[in-house]
Amino acid sequence: MSILEKDLKQNTEPKAKDNLLEVKNLKTYYPIKGGFFRRTVGYVKAVDDVSFEIKKGETLGLVGESGCGKSTTGRTILRLLNATSGQIIFDGQDITNIRGKALREARKDFQMVFQDPYASLNPMQMVGDVIAEPLKNFGKHNPKELKAEVMDLLQRVGLPEDAYYKYAHEFSGGQRQRIGIARSLALKPKLIIADEPVSALDVSVQSQVLNLLKELQQEFDLTYLFIAHNLSVVKHMSDRIGVMYLGNIVEIADKSSIYDEPLHPYTQALISAIPEPDPKRKKERIVLTGDLPSPANPPTGCPFHTRCPVARPECSEVKPQLKEVKPGHKVACVLYD
Numbered sequence: 001m002s003i004l005e006k007d008l009k010q011n012t013e014p015k016a017k018d019n020l021l022e023v024k025n026l027k028t029y030y031p032i033k034g035g036f037f038r039r040t041v042g043y044v045k046a047v048d049d050v051s052f053e054i055k056k057g058e059t060l061g062l063v064g065e066s067g068c069g070k071s072t073t074g075r076t077i078l079r080l081l082n083a084t085s086g087q088i089i090f091d092g093q094d095i096t097n098i099r100g101k102a103l104r105e106a107r108k109d110f111q112m113v114f115q116d117p118y119a120s121l122n123p124m125q126m127v128g129d130v131i132a133e134p135l136k137n138f139g140k141h142n143p144k145e146l147k148a149e150v151m152d153l154l155q156r157v158g159l160p161e162d163a164y165y166k167y168a169h170e171f172s173g174g175q176r177q178r179i180g181i182a183r184s185l186a187l188k189p190k191l192i193i194a195d196e197p198v199s200a201l202d203v204s205v206q207s208q209v210l211n212l213l214k215e216l217q218q219e220f221d222l223t224y225l226f227i228a229h230n231l232s233v234v235k236h237m238s239d240r241i242g243v244m245y246l247g248n249i250v251e252i253a254d255k256s257s258i259y260d261e262p263l264h265p266y267t268q269a270l271i272s273a274i275p276e277p278d279p280k281r282k283k284e285r286i287v288l289t290g291d292l293p294s295p296a297n298p299p300t301g302c303p304f305h306t307r308c309p310v311a312r313p314e315c316s317e318v319k320p321q322l323k324e325v326k327p328g329h330k331v332a333c334v335l336y337d
């Protein structure tokens with residue numbers, strides 16, 4: 001067990017019944033422009049049929065290799081990108097196409113924590129102002145109240161009071177991420193989408209930031225969509241895990257099912273690639289051949305069939321739908337039809 005895993009061992013299990021977020025058949029395509037008139041000549045199908053729910057207080061981890069559409073999914077849910085089709089239902093409200101005032105109101109309730117805390121913080125602003133900005137945007141202007149709230153947030157994310165008067169560049173990566181987290185908490189959101197929040201940080205501080213996110217989840221009743229490459233990070237943060245491949249969710253289940261009995265051949269390959277710390281427990285590594293196809297020109301049928309070690313002829317023809325094969329365990333693969 002790595003230090004990171006040990007540090008994160010004391011996991012909590014916040015659970016409630018109802019869904020805070022429901023994503024139904026979400027598609028987000030980026031147009032490809034070409035030719036003299038810059039006409040749309042095709043689409044990058046970055047998100048090509050994604051459905052899942054997140055219950056209140058729960059953490060859903062989203063994993064998959066680079067370019068599979070994790071960030072695009074997150075950004076579409078937060079309405080930073082427009083969905084091509086599908087539905088996003090947040091706290092009972094369909095927010096897929098809301099605009100103007102309704103969108104502004106809804107935005108209070110969902111926030112993003114970004115991968116690179118440096119790029120996402122304005123270097124010209126004092127940290128106190130960086131954190132106060134969302135509050136000001138939503139009509140809080142009393143300087144005394146603002147300052148008190150920012151001080152409270154600084155303390156909750158483990159930063160000293162004098163951080164208020166400093167600038168982002170004066171802090172280390174881990175502390176900068178704490179500033180980003182404080183800012184995202186300012187409006188007391190219900191959902192936080194954390195897009196690789198620790199991948200830019202040293203391993204030594206990763207677990208501190210992850211533990212902070214866990215603590216804040218309890219304290220502020222937060223629901224997380226947690227995006228990451230690193231399978232051990234997702235494992236320790238998540239209650240359930242969704243595995244993405246080429247714009248699709250290929251498997252989704254609670255974390256123990258994903259790690260202990262992965263059903264989809266792609267999930268099995270991902271899990272087999274995690275180093276086994278115990279040399280006595282040998283496991284076979286499944287090496288995937290071939291490159292990840294381009295989402296601008298995805299294969300017909302099952303998106304994974306071109307690299308699947310157990311593909312059958314029909315896999316190139318029919319796209320398998322995500323189906324519940326055991327309670328709470330869904331997989332999109334012909335093997336389980």
Ligand SMILES: Nc1ncnc2c1ncn2[C@@H]1O[C@H](COP(=O)(O)OP(=O)(O)OP(=O)(O)O)[C@@H](O)[C@H]1O
Pocket residue numbers: 030044045046064065066067068069070071072073229295
């Ligand atoms: N603005 C854009 N215009 C066109 N294509 C884009 C744009 N942003 C992303 N893409 C493409 O969409 C696909 C999905 O990208 P996305 O960033 O969502 O993947 P990701 O899973 O977050 O990857 P990573 O793990 O590298 O962050 C990729 O093929 C990417 O090249």
Ligand SMILES: [Mg+2]
Pocket residue numbers: 070071072195
């Ligand atoms: Mg990304």
